[in-house]
Amino acid sequence: MSLSSLPLHWHLPSQLHPGPTPIERDWLLEQGSLTRRLQALADGAFRVEPLNEGWHNLRLDEARALGVAPGSQGWVREVLLRGHEQPWVFARSVASREALKGSGFDLAHLGSRSLGELLFTSPVFQRGPIELAHYPADWLPSSVRAEQLWARRSRFARERLSVLVCEVFLPSLFGQL
Numbered sequence: 127m128s129l130s131s132l133p134l135h136w137h138l139p140s141q142l143h144p145g146p147t148p149i150e151r152d153w154l155l156e157q158g159s160l161t162r163r164l165q166a167l168a169d170g171a172f173r174v175e176p177l178n179e180g181w182h183n184l185r186l187d188e189a190r191a192l193g194v195a196p197g198s199q200g201w202v203r204e205v206l207l208r209g210h211e212q213p214w215v216f217a218r219s220v221a222s223r224e225a226l227k228g229s230g231f232d233l234a235h236l237g238s239r240s241l242g243e244l245l246f247t248s249p250v251f252q253r254g255p256i257e258l259a260h261y262p263a264d265w266l267p268s269s270v271r272a273e274q275l276w277a278r279r280s281r282f283a284r285e286r287l288s289v290l291v292c293e294v295f296l297p298s299l300f301g302q303l
């Protein structure tokens with residue numbers, strides 16, 4: 127079974143005991159734009175570094191979260207969010223090809239602009255519950271690969287379009303706090 131078909135299980139924060147530390151929870155459960163919070167922490171020395179973008183078969187947990195058939199195609203955007211050039215967050219955001227078609231949501235041409243600029247401006251997306259998991263190290267870029275890193279995901283929905291955003295918090299962020 128390839129890693130991408132692993133059924134990664136996500137949990138609501140209340141289902142995790144002992145779960146993340148208080149400092150980790152403060153970031154994992156941030157309800158506002160993560161970009162804005164990281165920009166403030168970096169005092170502006172913040173950037174979005176696109177790593178991989180393109181049409182791919184969605185992972186099983188992604189397809190389930192987006193309500194599409196396993197193996198459906200979607201646009202995948204993987205980035206590093208850097209503060210003072212340190213990799214603070216790895217993010218993987220996906221949307222199904224079907225839902226993107228005709229949505230006018232230009233996920234594919236964001237480049238180094240933050241996805242948050244689209245999701246946290248009008249017309250506003252509705253954000254679903256935040257779920258947590260330990261992110262498989264093999265799914266991380268080799269430059270930031272580590273075991274047992276906490277990740278969160280939530281679904282942003284507007285009309286027929288849903289964007290599933292997954293953010294993995296890297297050691298250099300917590301080392302900065």
Ligand SMILES: C=C(O[C@@H]1C=C(C(=O)O)C=C[C@H]1O)C(=O)O
Binds near residue numbers: 217245
């Ligand atoms: C959803 C947001 O957008 C951030 C920016 C991302 C990107 O540019 O790909 C991905 C995940 C988020 O951390 C946010 O700012 O909260």
